[in-house]
Amino acid sequence: MQLFFQQIFNGIMLGSTYAIVALGLTLVFGILHIPNFAHGHLYMLGAYISFFLMTLYGFGFWTALISSMVILGLIGMLIERVVYRPLQGRPHINSFISAVGALIILETSVIVFWGPQGRRIPNPYPDIVELLGITMSYQRLLVIVAAIVLIILLQLFIKKTTPGTTIEAVAQNREGAMLVGINVNWVSSLTFAISTATAAAAASLVAPIFMISPTMGALLGMKAFVIVILGGLGSIPGAIVGGYILGILEAIGGGYLSAAYKDVYAFGALILILSIRPTGLFGKELS
Amino acid sequence: MAPTKFLREKWFYVLLLVLALALPWLMTNRYYFQIVIMGCLFSITTLGLNLILGYTGQASLAHAGFFGIGAYGVAILTKAGLSFWLALPLSALLAAGIGFLIGLPTLRSRGSYFAISTMCFGVIISIVAGNWIDLTGGYNGIVEIPLPNPIPLPLIGSLDFQTQAAQYYLVLTFLIFTLLIMHRLVYSLLGLSFMAIRNNEVLAGSVGINTFAGKILSFVVANFLAGMAGGIYASLIGTISPTTASLELTFNWLIFLLLGGAATLTGPIIGAFVIPVIMEYLQFLAEYRLIIFGVMLIVVIIYFPRGVMGAITNLKQRSRDFFGRRKETVKGVAGG
Numbered sequence: 001m002q003l004f005f006q007q008i009f010n011g012i013m014l015g016s017t018y019a020i021v022a023l024g025l026t027l028v029f030g031i032l033h034i035p036n037f038a039h040g041h042l043y044m045l046g047a048y049i050s051f052f053l054m055t056l057y058g059f060g061f062w063t064a065l066i067s068s069m070v071i072l073g074l075i076g077m078l079i080e081r082v083v084y085r086p087l088q089g090r091p092h093i094n095s096f097i098s099a100v101g102a103l104i105i106l107e108t109s110v111i112v113f114w115g116p117q118g119r120r121i122p123n124p125y126p127d128i129v130e131l132l133g134i135t136m137s138y139q140r141l142l143v144i145v146a147a148i149v150l151i152i153l154l155q156l157f158i159k160k161t162t163p164g165t166t167i168e169a170v171a172q173n174r175e176g177a178m179l180v181g182i183n184v185n186w187v188s189s190l191t192f193a194i195s196t197a198t199a200a201a202a203a204s205l206v207a208p209i210f211m212i213s214p215t216m217g218a219l220l221g222m223k224a225f226v227i228v229i230l231g232g233l234g235s236i237p238g239a240i241v242g243g244y245i246l247g248i249l250e251a252i253g254g255g256y257l258s259a260a261y262k263d264v265y266a267f268g269a270l271i272l273i274l275s276i277r278p279t280g281l282f283g284k285e286l287s
Numbered sequence: 288m289a290p291t292k293f294l295r296e297k298w299f300y301v302l303l304l305v306l307a308l309a310l311p312w313l314m315t316n317r318y319y320f321q322i323v324i325m326g327c328l329f330s331i332t333t334l335g336l337n338l339i340l341g342y343t344g345q346a347s348l349a350h351a352g353f354f355g356i357g358a359y360g361v362a363i364l365t366k367a368g369l370s371f372w373l374a375l376p377l378s379a380l381l382a383a384g385i386g387f388l389i390g391l392p393t394l395r396s397r398g399s400y401f402a403i404s405t406m407c408f409g410v411i412i413s414i415v416a417g418n419w420i421d422l423t424g425g426y427n428g429i430v431e432i433p434l435p436n437p438i439p440l441p442l443i444g445s446l447d448f449q450t451q452a453a454q455y456y457l458v459l460t461f462l463i464f465t466l467l468i469m470h471r472l473v474y475s476l477l478g479l480s481f482m483a484i485r486n487n488e489v490l491a492g493s494v495g496i497n498t499f500a501g502k503i504l505s506f507v508v509a510n511f512l513a514g515m516a517g518g519i520y521a522s523l524i525g526t527i528s529p530t531t532a533s534l535e536l537t538f539n540w541l542i543f544l545l546l547g548g549a550a551t552l553t554g555p556i557i558g559a560f561v562i563p564v565i566m567e568y569l570q571f572l573a574e575y576r577l578i579i580f581g582v583m584l585i586v587v588i589i590y591f592p593r594g595v596m597g598a599i600t601n602l603k604q605r606s607r608d609f610f611g612r613r614k615e616t617v618k619g620v621a622g623g
Contacts, residue, residue, distance in 0.1 A: 101583075209383075
């Protein structure tokens with residue numbers, strides 16, 4: 001039983017990352033209809049920028065995290081402008097291929113600048129606490145709490161502020177939003193910036209726990225796509241719940257069935273679910 | 288068709304074929320010759336990707352996965368003592384069969400959904416290849432895969448595949464075979480129905496095309512070709528590992544296809560030959576090369592979505608329009 005709770009705890013921690021990353025992806029994929037396939041790679045870049053700021057410039061953990069979010073937000077806006085906006089109105093698959101180009105550039109740049117080997121960010125909170133027989137490190141608890149705070153802040157931003165409501169307006173009806181004077185291009189930039197900044201936050205939070213490497217983003221990006229499709233395109237609650245479910249599924253599957261195949265579960269689940277519902281669990285029909 | 292007329296119309300292709308057949312006498316550098324052999328092999332895979340992505344409009348990102356299935360199939364079967372000539376069709380059929388089973392659920396979804404679910408399948412293949420140690424040798428892969436068995440020929444003796452020239456003729460034969468199949472397929476009613484599915488699936492369905500069956504067929508043929516190329520690769524190179532099924536390989540073929548020109552028969556071959564050659568020339572740039580390719584991919588998909596071949600067709604069309612219009616105005620003046 002102790003093992004079970006330990007795995008649940010690890011699963012929630014893992015799920016927190018998945019939830020934040022999927023949340024960012026559902027904003028651009030579900031709302032702007034951009035299949036940002038480079039999302040996982042932007043996450044990876046976020047971890048590297050934090051690492052770089054902390055080790056080379058001696059930033060503290062939190063200042064590095066915030067700076068990384070800002071830098072990634074700007075990079076996200078740049079990518080939206082250069083890689084995706086020229087393809088507006090063309091078939092989805094063109095944006096997808098453009099995204100492959102972007103992710104090759106991102107991954108190779110990181111390899112060229114920082115080398116292909118894995119690195120580790122110094123852990124700011126290495127202490128461990130025992131609760132009901134479950135070992136928890138403060139860093140892991142921090143990830144869980146920070147994820148919840150981030151999710152609530154994002155929700156407040158979208159529901160309560162004017163820029164946030166413009167995002168929702170564009171999601172509901174692009175032409176209608178244009179008619180009432182919303183600058184749709186600006187909303188795209190803003191959404192992209194939020195999406196990549198949250199990815200950077202997630203990456204910086206878990207970087208002290210796992211190794212960071214140039215290839216860490218690819219698998220996570222795919223999982224985020226799986227969560228977004230399963231949770232329903234553009235559905236924020238779907239992305240959050242899906243993220244936590246996948247995290248727990250992987251931790252339990254990895255603990256009880258086979259750790260080597262833990263990445264297979266998510267992808268297998270997707271193929272299985274798409275065979276029953278081709279548009280995802282809560283998905284609407286794609287036009 | 289009279290032979291002279293045939294020669295007059297297709298002289299370029301005949302010349303190309305003669306050049307291709309004479310290549311072993313023209314190539315002296317073993318290293319470059321190896322690049323040519325890989326070019327032929329990857330032309331086959333890119334032609335397969337072209338069928339499902341270029342003609343049918345479904346972005347399958349599991350292509351290297353099926354290449355890997357073919358490669359592992361031939362490696363395991365030939366190491367178990369089966370003849371290459373039996374193992375190759377079996378492995379290609381295995382890839383096609385798994386493609387059919389995977390196509391049933393995934394082809395019901397569209398656009399990015401299909402791309403993502405096939406990519407998931409591709410990743411599963413390479414994870415399984417890395418972890419099913421008894422069968423696949425894990426991340427170390429399989430080594431010392433035998434070369435294709437010699438073919439006994441009456442009178443001359445037997446044809447073995449020790450030399451590079453023989454290996455080259457082997458892949459060239461398969462490439463020509465693939466091209467013939469693709470040519471037959473693309474210019475048939477079936478090929479037209481694939482293109483109709485690509486252009487507008489709902490419309491294609493409403494004029495009586497069974498779009499799902501069309502997509503499945505296209506996917507199965509594409510995976511058969513990928514599996515076949517994988518099998519030849521395993522036997523000629525001699526070692527395979529999970530990277531043989533990696534997503535990077537699919538991305539490479541995607542670049543070959545898009546830069547060469549999707550939905551043409553010449554484009555994939557141009558891509559598969561020209562890009563590795565450019566890569567060789569840019570050797571001094573080391574890892575920056577990939578950054579250049581990423582940039583090229585974005586620029587091409589934005590400005591020349593149909594690649595080199597598309598740009599050439601465009602140019603031809605424009606010059607024809609230009610000269611055609613001039614003739615017309617001349618006629619107009621004469622008439623007035």
